[in-house]
Amino acid sequence: MKRIMVIDGGPRKNMNTAAMCEKFAEGARDAGAEVKVVRLYDMDFKGCMSCMACKLKNKATNICKFKDAISPVLEEIATADGLALASPIYFGGITAEMHAFLERLAFPWLSYNDYSLTAPKKMPVVLMETMNGTPEQNNSQGFGTKEMCIAAALGQPEKLVAYNTCQVKNYDNYELGMFSKEAKLQWRDEHWENGLQSAYEAGKRMASAD
Numbered sequence: 001m002k003r004i005m006v007i008d009g010g011p012r013k014n015m016n017t018a019a020m021c022e023k024f025a026e027g028a029r030d031a032g033a034e035v036k037v038v039r040l041y042d043m044d045f046k047g048c049m050s051c052m053a054c055k056l057k058n059k060a061t062n063i064c065k066f067k068d069a070i071s072p073v074l075e076e077i078a079t080a081d082g083l084a085l086a087s088p089i090y091f092g093g094i095t096a097e098m099h100a101f102l103e104r105l106a107f108p109w110l111s112y113n114d115y116s117l118t119a120p121k122k123m124p125v126v127l128m129e130t131m132n133g134t135p136e137q138n139n140s141q142g143f144g145t146k147e148m149c150i151a152a153a154l155g156q157p158e159k160l161v162a163y164n165t166c167q168v169k170n171y172d173n174y175e176l177g178m179f180s181k182e183a184k185l186q187w188r189d190e191h192w193e194n195g196l197q198s199a200y201e202a203g204k205r206m207a208s209a210d
């Protein structure tokens, strides 16, 4: 049975990013995979501590050796059959938690002998982003340079982006004058279910890939 890890880098349990993660997980489970969804905001961990333990002479390792709550997750990813990473876009990039997580995941991949990037195992990767921006008004660098590291170490990721998400359930209750409630709801009607379906299909594809 395939084992797939889904890392949710958003703080909200019942909103856009979490919904994309759940749909992806549902698709993968429906195709027979064992799926674990990890919510980074529920975990007490730090970004890279620069301890350099992963670069010790004759003891270099491509799994982070610093021990905290994220350590078992990093170990599980090392032997997984697939990985999905999801984040809302904050100030044009991934969240601080996702950033901290990727420091821990990817710094041990990087060799300071030759700048190569080597993960314990290659695997299919899906990157999911949710954001306020539309495809035309998009300030996002997404996963940025981390995407390049992921591509080199794990394999070229598939990307799913949910644009123009509803940031709140009820626009009448907030000072969000830049956004038209009607336009947001119309976009949601026209795109949101398709976005979820794409996440579901991506999960299914990952679980059923050879």
Ligand SMILES: Cc1cc2nc3c(=O)[nH]c(=O)nc-3n(C[C@H](O)[C@H](O)[C@H](O)COP(=O)(O)O)c2cc1C
Binding pocket: 010, 011, 012, 015, 016, 017, 018, 088, 089, 090, 091, 092, 093, 130, 131, 132, 133, 134, 139, 140, 165, 166, 167
């Ligand atoms: C601190 C913060 C910064 C944000 N910055 C951006 C941004 O730069 N670009 C953008 O398109 N959306 C931005 N957003 C909107 C979120 O990316 C968007 O609402 C996302 O879908 C929220 O995900 P969630 O519903 O899973 O929490 C920001 C939201 C917050 C809270």
